[in-house]
Amino acid sequence: MNTLAFLLTQIVNALSQSALLFFLGVGLTLIFGLMRIVNFAHGALYMLGAFVGYSLTKWSGNYWVALAVAPVVVGLFGAAFEFAILRRLYRRDAHAFLMVTFGLALVVGEAVRLTWGPDALQVPAPDLLAGVMFILDEPFPLYRLFLVATGVIVAVAIWQFLERARLGLLIRATSQNADMASALGVDVKRVRSAVFGIGCGLAALGGVLAAPLVTASNGMAATVIIDAFVIVIIGGMGSFLGSLIGALLVGFVQVFGNYYLPDLALAFMYLVMLAILMVRPGGLLGKEA
Structure with missing residues (x-):
């Protein structure tokens, strides 16, 4: 493999990996941006999405059904959890959210183990994306190119949703000043439920998309939650x-x-994070404390 072909394939590999990480990170940051909740269950919901996707693929025989339905199922579960549990804690100390979402991660992890068993489960990629294409005469999996395209489409869709959709405007208004938004007639409780559900659904979307690459396994949650927080x-x-x-x-x-x-490799990731925090303690685009 020549140098240029190697660099191009590695860059596309990195973009496909970034797409999966983006689904995790953007869901987590949407939840924090509005609700100021650090969701420790985010990795477990990513894992749940992969296993729900496995079952839907096996039941329907169609990966596209799993890709469309699993994020909705997990998103509705997240919204229901916010409605039943988190809504009661908003006036309490922030540590309450940490404990409750950590507890949710444990419950989801055990539920996955009891329902699907301890073994990793293979989710086959759809036939349409099972082949390869050539980049400078070097074969490259079509599925990874699909991940790149999906990441771009979802990023643009979320951006347009936040900028132009009515719910997106309500989310932005509520995140900036929830009391003022409530005084103007916005149902802040319903907006919070929607945002938590959307964030959970995005994590599940990442899980469904990752499953054909890494299999659906009980170790998925622990693997990705650190990456999500670093992002x-x-x-x-x-x-x-x-x-x-x-x-x-x-x-x-x-x-x-x-x-x-x-x-x-893991140390480099932390070094990048530390270097950025030394220059920008609030992150690249975060507000300074």
Whole structure:
């Protein structure tokens, strides 16, 4: 493989990895931006999305059904959890949210183990994306190109949703001043439920998309939750654009680090985070404390 072909394939690999990380990071940052909740269950919901996607694929025989339905199922579960549990805690100390969402992560993890068993489950990629294409005469999986395209489409869709949709405007208004938004007639409780559900659904979308690459396994939650928090810290808590930039940085560091210095790849990710925090303590696009 020549140098240019290698660089191009590695760059596309990094972009596909960044797309998966973006779904995690943007869901987490949407929840924090509005609700100031650090959702420790985010990785578990990512894992739940992968397993629900597995069952839907097996039941329907169609991966596209799983891709469309699993995020909705997990999103509705998240909205129901916010309505039943989190809504009672808004006037309490922030530590209450940490404990409750950590408890949710444990419950979801045990429920997944009891329902689907301890073994990793393979989710086949759709036939349409099972082949390869050639980049400078080098084969490259079509599925990874699909991940890149999906990441771009979802990023643009979320941006347009936040900028132009009525619910997006309500989310932005509520995140800036919930009391004023409530005084103007906005149902803040309903907006919070919607945002928590959307954030959980985005995590599940990442899980469904990752399953054909890494299989659906009980270890998925622990693997990705650290990456999700690193992305949000790098980009700035509550910043949509920051989560996108953070996902790109982490994705490229992981891919190139794992190739050149696999033993130090994780350390490089933390070094990037520390370097950014030394210059911008609130993250790249976050508000300074």
